[in-house]
Amino acid sequence: xxxxxxxxxxxxxxxxxxxxxxxxxxxxxxxxxxxxxxxxxxxxxxxxxxxxxxxxxxxxxxxxxxxxxxxxxxxxxxxxxxxxxxxxxxxxxxxxxxxxxxxxxxxxxxxxxxxxxxxxxxxxxxxxxxxxxxxxxxxxxxxxxxxxxxxxxxxxxxxxxxxxxxxxxxxxxxxxxxxxxxxxxxxxxxxxxxxxxxxxxxxxxxxxxxxxxxxxxxxxxxxxxxxxxxxxxxxxxxxxxxxxxxxxxxxxxxxxxxxxxxxxxxxxxxxxxxxxxxxxxxxxxxxxxxxxxxxxxxxxxxxxxxxxxxxxxxxxxxxxxxxxxxxxxxxxxxxxxxxxxxxxxxxxxxxxxxxxxxxxxxxxxxxxxxxxxxxxxxxxxxxxxxxxxxxxxxxxxxxxxxxxxxxxxxxxxxxxxxxxxxxxxxxxxxxxxxxxxxxxxxxxxxxxxxxxxxxxxxxxxxxxxxxxxx
Numbered sequence: 001x002x003x004x005x006x007x008x009x010x011x012x013x014x015x016x017x018x019x020x021x022x023x024x025x026x027x028x029x030x031x032x033x034x035x036x037x038x039x040x041x042x043x044x045x046x047x048x049x050x051x052x053x054x055x056x057x058x059x060x061x062x063x064x065x066x067x068x069x070x071x072x073x074x075x076x077x078x079x080x081x082x083x084x085x086x087x088x089x090x091x092x093x094x095x096x097x098x099x100x101x102x103x104x105x106x107x108x109x110x111x112x113x114x115x116x117x118x119x120x121x122x123x124x125x126x127x128x129x130x131x132x133x134x135x136x137x138x139x140x141x142x143x144x145x146x147x148x149x150x151x152x153x154x155x156x157x158x159x160x161x162x163x164x165x166x167x168x169x170x171x172x173x174x175x176x177x178x179x180x181x182x183x184x185x186x187x188x189x190x191x192x193x194x195x196x197x198x199x200x201x202x203x204x205x206x207x208x209x210x211x212x213x214x215x216x217x218x219x220x221x222x223x224x225x226x227x228x229x230x231x232x233x234x235x236x237x238x239x240x241x242x243x244x245x246x247x248x249x250x251x252x253x254x255x256x257x258x259x260x261x262x263x264x265x266x267x268x269x270x271x272x273x274x275x276x277x278x279x280x281x282x283x284x285x286x287x288x289x290x291x292x293x294x295x296x297x298x299x300x301x302x303x304x305x306x307x308x309x310x311x312x313x314x315x316x317x318x319x320x321x322x323x324x325x326x327x328x329x330x331x332x333x334x335x336x337x338x339x340x341x342x343x344x345x346x347x348x349x350x351x352x353x354x355x356x357x358x359x360x361x362x363x364x365x366x367x368x369x370x371x372x373x374x375x376x377x378x379x380x381x382x383x384x385x386x387x388x389x390x391x392x393x394x395x396x397x398x399x400x401x402x403x404x405x406x407x408x409x410x411x412x413x414x415x416x417x418x419x420x421x422x423x424x425x426x427x428x429x430x431x432x433x434x435x436x437x438x439x440x441x442x443x444x445x446x447x448x449x450x451x452x453x454x455x456x457x458x459x460x461x462x463x464x465x466x467x468x469x470x
Contacts, residue, residue, distance in 0.1 A: 074094035330423065
């Protein structure tokens with residue numbers, strides 16, 4: 001992108017901020033989003049972030065990158081892989097932006113050892129609610145904003161530039177798909193791997209899982225390697241999540257991917273959600289343009305459904321009830337994973353389910369990239385405990401509505417997650433009371449940050465944005 005192009009993008013951003021009427025709420029002028037909550041239309045022009053979508057520079061010696069806030073991970077990975085480097089955590093979908101993953105908590109299969117995307121941030125330029133761009137680091141005068149920014153979802157400001165740590169990656173990933181016939185064994189095995197980063201004498205660099213039923217679940221273990229050899233391709237007729245399944249609980253199924261294809265293995269079919277559009281039907285897939293087998297195109301189809309209520313209209317013609325959308329990611333302590341999964345499988349008719357263990361990054365990383373002191377943890381707006389393993393459980397579908405109780409299933413999920421000492425990501429619909437929300441997402445700490453960095457209330461507050469959906 002270059003420094004000058006970035007500076008021009010910043011100038012456009014600031015000019016667009018000044019053009020928004022003083023009484024109007026400041027929002028981004030983005031045509032696309034990876035959020036699943038509806039919001040009211042903005043009657044005023046938004047912030048022009050069109051010049052902030054690229055990598056500014058990569059330093060292969062220091063293993064760092066300067067990145068504009070609206071750069072997608074697709075563009076970021078394309079800029080770093082030629083140097084044999086990648087972000088420490090690469091969220092699953094290509095169009096997720098770096099700024100979005102930091103303010104909204106991205107996650108992936110390195111999270112059991114590398115934490116969350118915001119933990120690789122070394123410094124960040126943030127456009128605050130009062131129109132000032134400040135550079136926040138863990139130790140400067142804006143350290144409170146640095147630590148409070150994750151999970152603020154643009155309510156304390158928008159990231160303009162981020163300097164992040166990268167990690168070295170070889171060209172290939174060797175995979176083992178381990179089958180489990182009961183959830184308790186899956187949980188205990190996942191816990192051991194998250195602690196030791198090994199399984200059956202072999203190093204584990206990537207770890208996630210899929211639950212199909214209570215009697216069929218898998219952990220996928222990835223090992224970085226530079227060994228050459230045949231690799232699989234799941235960007236055409238073959239579908240990655242189906243390749244995981246096998247019958248032998250006694251021995252793993254092995255596979256190999258290029259590092260590029262591994263990082264984007266879930267994007268081609270949006271995990272498994274492409275089946276809702278018929279894209280997994282072999283007769284349809286054969287004619288489906290390969291360039292449209294990607295999450296960004298499925299997002300467009302979802303947008304049409306939201307705009308015209310296509311699915312609910314079709315259900316009505318069939319005499320079926322409308323759908324309640326249940327699109328969520330939650331975290332529970334790993335020791336509560338089995339309890340949550342058993343409850344979910346008994347009460348919510350959605351499958352498969354994605355699992356991704358995570359631990360906050362250790363404060364003294366051996367590569368020197370960790371900048372976060374243990375005294376500063378946990379991150380106040382999403383307070384996970386240090387040195388504790390959690391499991392992200394992702395489920396993305398719909399269930400029949402419950403008459404007279406909007407959000408019935410989502411409310412049940414929120415209640416069960418809270419009972420199990422967990423949290424829920426805020427990218428989708430939420431139904432918490434203000435008091436419940438305060439307890440879970442920062443409460444007084446958030447209000448102090450809001451007062452300092454958005455004193456005139458130009459940005460929505462977090463509860464309004466996440467629950468009221470304004």
